[in-house]
Amino acid sequence: MTIQTDVQLDAKGLACPMPIVKTKKSMKDLEPGQVLEIQATDQGSTTDLKAWADKSGHQYLGTNESDGVLYHYVRKADEEKAETSHPNTVDNKDLESLGDDAVVIDVRESAEYAFGHIPGAISVPLGELEERMNEIDASKDVYVVCRTGNRSDMAAQKLAENGYDKVYNVIPGMSEWNGDTEKAK
Structure with a gap:
């Protein structure tokens, strides 16, 4: 075609x-x-x-x-929408000091996650977010991470639109992550 x-x-x-x-x-x-x-x-x-x-x-x-x-x-659209960013952001240092009442969602592709992710982070690639949203505990603080903060921004907005009140986009994400990492088993 x-x-x-x-x-x-x-x-x-x-x-x-x-x-x-x-x-x-x-x-x-x-x-x-x-x-x-x-x-x-x-x-x-x-x-x-x-x-x-x-x-x-x-x-x-x-x-x-x-x-x-x-x-x-x-x-290209007749009228472009003004692009918005998720208002709640944290930096990598903030993410390193989280307590047990937080959930870290990694929205990178599965292969990116497999070769190195934050310990305890749950892999939910951006393309699967809508269908897997019910796996994310909305009563907890949800921190969304990707490689640079771009995909995680889109994911954080999508979660917020669907009733997640405590969602934070992690900037700059894995590209500058200095904390511990683990590989998928």
């Missing part, structure tokens, strides 16, 4: 948050209704782009994969 696009963006070899950063910049140059093709190799980019498009008002059209490259398609 051939999809008519107006602009192509090469984001191959880039990890989160760079495919989103480059996509945002490219979208500014498009006219409403035009379609951007984003070529990426980061498996998390599918979930990231879907969530970002929803948050910003653009239309996520879908993704095709060929020879290890993901081809994402996003149509």
